[in-house]
Every structure is written in structure tokens, then in C-alpha cells.
Amino acid sequence: MQQHTNHLGLSHTDRPPERHRLVQKLQSITDLTAGERQALLDLPMAVRSYTKGEDLVREGDVPSECCLILDGFAFRYKLLPDGRRQILSFHTPGDLPDLQSLHIQTLDHSVGVMMPTMAAFIPHKSMRDLTERFPGLLHAFWRDTLIDAAIFREWMIGLGRRDAHERIAHLICEMLLRFRGVGLAPDDTFKMPVTQADVADALGLSNVHVNRVLMDLRRERLITWSNLTITILRWEELQKRALFEANYLHQVSKVAA
Amino acid sequence: MQQHTNHLGLSHTDRPPERHRLVQKLQSITDLTAGERQALLDLPMAVRSYTKGEDLVREGDVPSECCLILDGFAFRYKLLPDGRRQILSFHTPGDLPDLQSLHIQTLDHSVGVMMPTMAAFIPHKSMRDLTERFPGLLHAFWRDTLIDAAIFREWMIGLGRRDAHERIAHLICEMLLRFRGVGLAPDDTFKMPVTQADVADALGLSNVHVNRVLMDLRRERLITWSNLTITILRWEELQKRALFEANYLHQVSKVAA
């Protein structure tokens, strides 16, 4: 996830090797038949590259395609008129952060990237054809939407009822499991390409306070976080600090192929 | 919505007249064919009544049926180990607050009621048969899930980045539009059967602070709120106070039949 070969900003239009990420992702939440897998690989997609600070889509857009993260790291967010920002979710390769655009005309949030990221755009029409030919995939996408919503709910609990230490510890726990789920967290270490200010906007805190709490967690030898790289030192203790319960991730604890 | 005829706790098993609420709700977010409407009305459902404080389902349950609010007022919530509570959403008649159980085995939150409420339970098997026979309904349910998630996102912004006055004003704006959408807010007045403590748990505040902010909003003559009844006095001003933008509700501004 952390490195990829092409981020020159060029726009290709064909079969990037990373397209298997989508299969991998869906397979992590449901079973797919060979035919469904092939159909996913055959989806037409236009690939584009982005760098830190660019948006894949913006609030207010009326997209005619869905975007798929092939490589990199993206996030959904929304701005208030005066500039306050709330980050709604983080997305790793294989995710479809605006799947909702299939059914909801105008986008109610933006999708940006935190690092050089490659995204593929799949026409809505192709998605509709696909789900018509393969009802199993329709269920897979619906299931994905439902898990997405479950994660929103857990974040709401954090924003509404957890204190700063719990929130930050909780986010770290969640990201560890999500990266583990796609085989990207060997030795309880993973790359988290976000700044402390980003974390602040995700958790409803100020950057300054995030910094202070991180110092605490480091002092307590629960984690290490530098160079965009996080290492969990004491997993049990960290979960306790976060009041973390993994069930909401609905992971089908099976290692991605 | 505020009154209903039977809340003796009896369990019927047949065709309550309120079952049309489901049709009404789905029709408010998509178009249905006559066949689809009839199929919805023919769904088998077991009706049960609940009173304030009772739960329809609990976190950890593995339901084999979906619940449908026929009459009354329900909410989804989750508790932290030490008793802190976060309310995740409010639900009016026609809503299916645990639709997700169709695809996600174990429930990650509870559903409770705020007032005498009648709910119908529809076996998952019936739902699956239904969506198999009527793919249009499958899309309708998916769309419902997506709108649900859109509301979660808006609440996340409130919890993370709005101050107490904005949050409360925003909730009032949202509920007005939702009640209006089902024809239950004549004269910008509607019944909101929640206590100030409930509002606090929905917005991540303390009951005391909710009270103080409500006093402010009343002093400013923006609203009236007593006896579980809210009246909006100055709609434009209230929206401004809340930084409210209705788009996220994705309402198809058409009056329910």
C-alpha cells in the first residue's frame, strides 16, 4: 500500500494490475463465484492519479461513475461554511468511497487523498449492468454499504461519548485491524499516512490536543508513531485504554488471498 | 403518530392496518410498482407493542427477522461498558431500524422506544424471497440504507465539529423536515417524544447543558419546546444558527399520500 509505481498524474484507460484489489476487498466480506470475479476484473475503468491535497470528487458533484481506490490512501470529509472540517472515514485500496452515488444523485461529501493515490472510475452504467447480471454482487455491494454504516456508527460513539485518549487509542485499534485484514500490518506495524491535524479532524479534536494525547500514549509505551508509521507495543493494554470491541468491523477473519 | 389504539403488550400475528407505513416510506424515496406495493402489504409480520424503556432488539442479538416501526417512535443506541450512552438515530413509522441484520449476523447496537410503540417483525426469509422476486425492492432497500448512512455522516459532523447551539438547532431542523416529509408537522409544529437527557445522548452533551441551550433558543424566540411539542418560530434564523443544509436528507420533496 505504501508504495506504487505510477503517480505521474497521467490518465490511463485500461486494465491496471491493481484492479484485483476490488475482488480482494469484496472477497473479504463475502464469497464470490468465478464468474463474479471475472466480471469484476472485466469492468471498464478509467485510472487517474492524485497527490496529497487533491480531491477525487467533491461535495455537490453529480457523478456518473464510482471511484475505486487502487493504491494509496483516501478519506471522505465535509467542510462547514467557516472551514471547520470533519473527516468521515479512511479508505484503503479496494474501497469504493462513493458507492452511494449509484443511488443518490448529488454527493453530500468530498473524497480526498492523503498521499499519492491511484483511483479507477467505473461508469454507473457498467455497475448497473454488472449487478443486474450478477445479483450476488448486488448483495455484496449492499453488504459493503452496511459495514460502512456500522463503522460510521462506531465513530459516532467515539465523537459523542469517548474522551480524547479513548478516541485516539480506538482509532489506532481500528486501523490496525483493518490493515491486518488486508495483510498490511506485519509485526503489528503499519503505515498511516495522516498528520496529527488529520487525526484531529477525524476525531473532533484540535491538532494540539491530539499531539498531547499521542505523547501520553507513547510515554505509556502503548504505541510508537513516527514517520507515518505506527507500531502497537502493548495490544491488550491499548484495547483496554480504548474500550475497543472489534465486532463492529464485521471482519470475516480470513486472510486475503 | 402520537397516539395509537393498542399498547397492551399483546402479540398479534396478522395484518395490522399500519402496515401501509412501509409502502409509504419506501415510496417517499423511490417509485414502486403496483406489484411491489402489494407484495409489501402481503409480507408476513408479527406485531408486538412496547412501552417507553423497552428494547425491540439488543446489541449482540442474532436476529432472524427485521423490525418495522408501525406506530410510535424508536431509536438506535449503543452503551459503553461504564454506562455512557450514544443515541445513533431516531425512527418514525415506516422505518426499518435493523435492516442491516439481513446481511450482518450479529447486531452491533440496540433499538429502543421512547413512547408506546407498535412494531412488526418480518422474517429474514420473507425479506429475501421478496427481494428475489422484486429486484426493484432490493434497490429500494439499498437506497434506504444509503440515506441512513448519509444521515449518520451529518450527525458525525455535528458531534465532531459543531458547538452545542449548532447541534441542537440542527437536530430540530432535521426533525422538522423529516416529520414534514411524512405530513406530521403542520404549522411547523411537531411532536418529539424525547427528554432533554435523550437529546443529550444523541448529541454528545450533558442533559444540563442541553437545558441551558434550549433556554437560549427559546429566549431568542427561535423555537418553542414544551410538552414534547416543538414549534419553529423563525425557520430562517434557526437554520442559520444551525448551519443547516437540507441536502443530506435526500428527500424527494413529495408529500406522502
Added chain:
DNA sequence: CGCAATATTGACCATCATCAATTGGCGTGG
């Protein structure tokens, strides 16, 4: 080597939580 973005620290302050009464509304039993 020097910029520019992040991270870190300190000082001060505001919003909102907590704790503790007190008041008010309303249903129920006598």
C-alpha cells in the same frame, strides 16, 4: 543547505461536564 510542513511545548481561556438542589407537571391511589 534551506524551505515548508509537522510536531511539540507553554500559557491562558472557554465550553461544557459534574454535582447538587429546587421546581414543576402529571398520573395514581386514597
Added chain:
DNA sequence: CCACGCCAATTGATGATGGTCAATATTGCG
């Protein structure tokens, strides 16, 4: 019909978590 009791609303006093502002270090990188 009225008193009691309970739940919710209201108010006051006090304090803590976390925000804001402003420097000062670091670190990554061209």
C-alpha cells in the same frame, strides 16, 4: 378531588477537558 411521588426540567456553583494562540523544534525534501 387532593396529596403523594416520580420523572423531567431548571438553576447555581465549581471544575476539568480540551481549545486557541503563539513560539520553537523537527523532519522531510528539493
